[in-house]
Amino acid sequence: MQLDLIRISLSEQTLTGYQAGQAVCHFPVSTAVNGAGEREGSGCTPRGRHRIRARIGDGQPLRAVFVGRRPTGELWSPELAAQYPRRDWILTRILWLCGEQPGFNRGGDCDSQRRYIYLHGTADDQPMGVARSHGCIRLRNQDMLELFELTPVGCQVIIDDGATGPLTGDSA
Template sequence: MQLDHIHISLSDQQLVGFVDGQPVCRYPVSTALNGAGEAEGSGCTPRGRHRIRARIGEGLPLGSVFIGRRPTGEVWSAELAEAFPQRDWILSRILWLCGEQTGFNRGGSVDSQRRYIYIHGTGDDQPMGRPLSHGCIRMRNTDLLELFACVPVGCIVQIDA
């Protein structure tokens, strides 16, 4: 199955995947602690129409750690998290978003791609269903692996408040 559309609701903290207009998967997420917003440096989750620009991490182990979209060779564990408490953990896979609405989430100081907005995995100690991220959409690693397998580059992602 290949998704043709993803909807992310900031108010519900949920991601829903669609095929031919029908919901086929649903996952809890964690979006920005700072709420909705498009401005660079805001720490907010951007709204509007996006698409998947890149899929990163295929074939890597569950819990693989990324820094700058590159795997570090580490695999997340509670011990690793304790050793590096200030890290914003980007784990397992990355679905990099690109805004589709010029002046709103694309270009200038509101560009989602240049803000490095991703759908990505996070540590097992992080709750879902509560906004806590720095702007990205966080998911459970096992949920992200399921989603990643169904999402092609170019898939539409709509993010609404």
């Protein structure tokens, strides 16, 4: 089974994955502490229509640490976190987003891909359901692993303020 749509609700801090219009997975997430926004340097989570540009980390262990989209060979632990208290932990897997709306989340100073906006795993001590990221969409590592296995390159992603319940005809 593969997802054909991922919907992220900023207001609910949730992600729901769909196949043929039916919800097949649902996870709590953490989006940007700075709220919604598309501009470069804003630290905000971009809204609108996106797609998965790349899947990164296949085969890496749970809690694998990534820097610049490459595994460092480290595994996140409370001890490693204490050594690097200022790191923004990108763990386990990465689904890299590409905006689909020129002038809104694609191109110029609002390009989600050039802003390196990802869905990714995060440190075990980070809360879900609370906006705390620097713009990306954070998931628990086990949830990220499950989502990664279901998500192909090209999968549609919608990020908005709406509820992630059943889709209606105008949602996608």
